[in-house]
Amino acid sequence: MLDLIERNIEAEGEVETVTVADLRAEAETRRNVGRFARAMWVAAGLLLLFNSGQLVTVVNGFGVGPVQDTAVALTATWNAQMEKTGLSRPVQTIREFVTRMRDASWADLKAAAAPDAPRQGASLRGPVEDGKG
Amino acid sequence: MLFPTLEFGIFFLIVFTVSWALRFEPVSRKWFLVGASYLFYGWWDWRFTGLLFGTTLFNYLGGLALGRTERPGLRKLIVGVTVAVDLGVLAFFKYYGFFLTSLDGLLTTLGLHRDLPFLEIILPIGISFFTFQGISYVVDVYRGHIQAERSLLDVMLFKSFFPQLVAGPIVRAADFIPQLHQPARLTREHVAVGTVLILSGLAKKMVIANNLATELVDPVFFDPTAVGGLDLWLGIYGYAIQIYCDFSGYSDIAIGVAALLGYRFRANFDQPYRAASLQEFWRRWHISLSTWLRDYLYIPLGGNRHGEVQRYRNLFLTMFLGGLWHGAAWTFVFWGSFHGAMLGVERWAGRKLDEFAPARGDEAGIVSRFGNFAQHVVGVVWTFHLVCFAWIFFRADSFPTAWDYLKGLTDWSGAHEHVTPFLVGLVSLGLIFQFTPRDLGRELALGLRELPSPLLGLFLGFGILIIWAVAPEGVAPFIYFQF
Numbered sequence: 001m002l003d004l005i006e007r008n009i010e011a012e013g014e015v016e017t018v019t020v021a022d023l024r025a026e027a028e029t030r031r032n033v034g035r036f037a038r039a040m041w042v043a044a045g046l047l048l049l050f051n052s053g054q055l056v057t058v059v060n061g062f063g064v065g066p067v068q069d070t071a072v073a074l075t076a077t078w079n080a081q082m083e084k085t086g087l088s089r090p091v092q093t094i095r096e097f098v099t100r101m102r103d104a105s106w107a108d109l110k111a112a113a114a115p116d117a118p119r120q121g122a123s124l125r126g127p128v129e130d131g132k133g
Numbered sequence: 134m135l136f137p138t139l140e141f142g143i144f145f146l147i148v149f150t151v152s153w154a155l156r157f158e159p160v161s162r163k164w165f166l167v168g169a170s171y172l173f174y175g176w177w178d179w180r181f182t183g184l185l186f187g188t189t190l191f192n193y194l195g196g197l198a199l200g201r202t203e204r205p206g207l208r209k210l211i212v213g214v215t216v217a218v219d220l221g222v223l224a225f226f227k228y229y230g231f232f233l234t235s236l237d238g239l240l241t242t243l244g245l246h247r248d249l250p251f252l253e254i255i256l257p258i259g260i261s262f263f264t265f266q267g268i269s270y271v272v273d274v275y276r277g278h279i280q281a282e283r284s285l286l287d288v289m290l291f292k293s294f295f296p297q298l299v300a301g302p303i304v305r306a307a308d309f310i311p312q313l314h315q316p317a318r319l320t321r322e323h324v325a326v327g328t329v330l331i332l333s334g335l336a337k338k339m340v341i342a343n344n345l346a347t348e349l350v351d352p353v354f355f356d357p358t359a360v361g362g363l364d365l366w367l368g369i370y371g372y373a374i375q376i377y378c379d380f381s382g383y384s385d386i387a388i389g390v391a392a393l394l395g396y397r398f399r400a401n402f403d404q405p406y407r408a409a410s411l412q413e414f415w416r417r418w419h420i421s422l423s424t425w426l427r428d429y430l431y432i433p434l435g436g437n438r439h440g441e442v443q444r445y446r447n448l449f450l451t452m453f454l455g456g457l458w459h460g461a462a463w464t465f466v467f468w469g470s471f472h473g474a475m476l477g478v479e480r481w482a483g484r485k486l487d488e489f490a491p492a493r494g495d496e497a498g499i500v501s502r503f504g505n506f507a508q509h510v511v512g513v514v515w516t517f518h519l520v521c522f523a524w525i526f527f528r529a530d531s532f533p534t535a536w537d538y539l540k541g542l543t544d545w546s547g548a549h550e551h552v553t554p555f556l557v558g559l560v561s562l563g564l565i566f567q568f569t570p571r572d573l574g575r576e577l578a579l580g581l582r583e584l585p586s587p588l589l590g591l592f593l594g595f596g597i598l599i600i601w602a603v604a605p606e607g608v609a610p611f612i613y614f615q616f
Contacts (some may be wrong), residue, residue: 001329001575002388004322005397021426025318030393032319035586036393039328040146042590043597050598089304094602102348102555109554 049087052079134176135611137339144173145390152394156317163313166394173295174259181257184222185293191218192267193288194588196274200281212275216268223264226256231461259299261458265425266292270306276527279307287313294396296387300380300611302401302421309396313377316397327576328589330389332596334575338384338611339565339604345375347605349556354528357538361547365538369521372528374563377405379612380419393582406520406567409481409512411476414520422458426451445480449473450527459527464535468527475519 052075059075062068082088101128104112134141148169155162175182193217199208233249240246270291273279282288291309353360353368362369384401391398401421408414415423434447449470456469529535581589 001572001578002397002400003328004326004575004578005320005392022316025316027155028321030318030321032321032324036319036324037150037153038586039324039590039593042587043594044142044146046591046594047598047601051389051601054601055139090596090600091602094599098603100389102344102553105553123380133405 052082170293170295188293195271196281215271296390306442321582325581327389327393329578330385334382337378342379345371361549362545363549364551365541445477583599
């Protein structure tokens, strides 16, 4: 994969003295810096929306002080809002699924594979609804 | 500051933005990157930034002195003194306590007990890596592979550049310093390769290595007598995968972060467990260290130039010292010595087997081809198990623990509570990735190259989100930080 970068460095060396090529390289750099910076902000926004619980964990690790206390209060409020709107649910669902996978035994796996034994495989599929509405 | 943390995420966001904003002023950009690297290093313990700067200055002055003299005797003296000081600093911080403890044990055994000057020495993080980079710089200048660098700033950035500072890859001056003399460029390829490597590194470390460490490897190595034989077998396969994912994950992130700042590092791993011989394993595992040991230790020792016996001796010594480089403990010495001895045995056996090999004309036959394939498969399985055997000593905290582990491997009578579908699945997944096509990451990078920024951001964001969700709670430090 790293040859993708190497080729560029070599090519750059060959055309270093050509002004138009330099200008093009600079324009490409400008475009890509902007492109990746925007991508990072999009990624950060997604994490703020969907992973607000993690933010609370991190901020709680800060020391005690007026700024830290404000940060803790802000992140807790933000996380509560995300939970209210259901945006933090997908991450919780994945975590619960992974925990069930982690805790599953060979018997659970076998039971989950056998359709006529629904109760035994429960730990792989999560809690069974009672179906009474 | 660990890579998979929010702190590092914010740090990188700032470094990326400011360093590219400074690209029209290369000197300011380098100063900024040096400052960021020292901040990154000082995050653990700011006192050691002085050590980092001191050794850098010494290597820089050594390089300058070498560049100003043509006299062979004086050049030899300069390179000798510089390398000795580098190794002296490493020896003091890393091996002083180990040496005195071993000496104390020996004297007590001989009935000559003495009060020795023990000191409480904190091991500066990454000292093994930046010492080796400093040595390679001075030796390369001495050998004439590179010119002595006149700019202290460039040498400082070469030695302290934060992606590789604390756990490699060990970057060569001849690879990195010329990049500092060119205008900084960020292409679509840099962005795509950086994104793929950062995500793959995070997945390896946080999903596979961290899960294996907490659920399997730490418990079975804590007390091997308390678990069943099957647990121990899975435990050692799990450790082989854990250390690979942990270290190659770190290397991937380091190479990816460097790519996003416009620099290129060489690859450090190449699916090492698909190797069909130990020699091949060392061409695929921690490539920057094995090539460093080859160029700055094995070849100066004489390499393969003075006959077979000398060659075996040099191989053994190189791996012995490579083992000691990893840590100040006899278990690491055994690990390196075992690899050195087995590399010698493998070479000797290979030469003997070649004497019985069929003539060249038979190679195209189907029987011969099947034989070659079977030989390759046997070679892969055998090499993997040799490496796993040595990993037991690498991971165990002492020889008695390693011995208990080995004894337990033959006793399958106890319960095997760690052999769960989840852990078997993780180990299998780690092994399967050793045999996937090598171009997988490259193809993914080519696919990402043309993505517009919102889609790239979604890919990056959801990638990190899923990795965070699947990973266990907390961030375990990388294994190679201790070296």
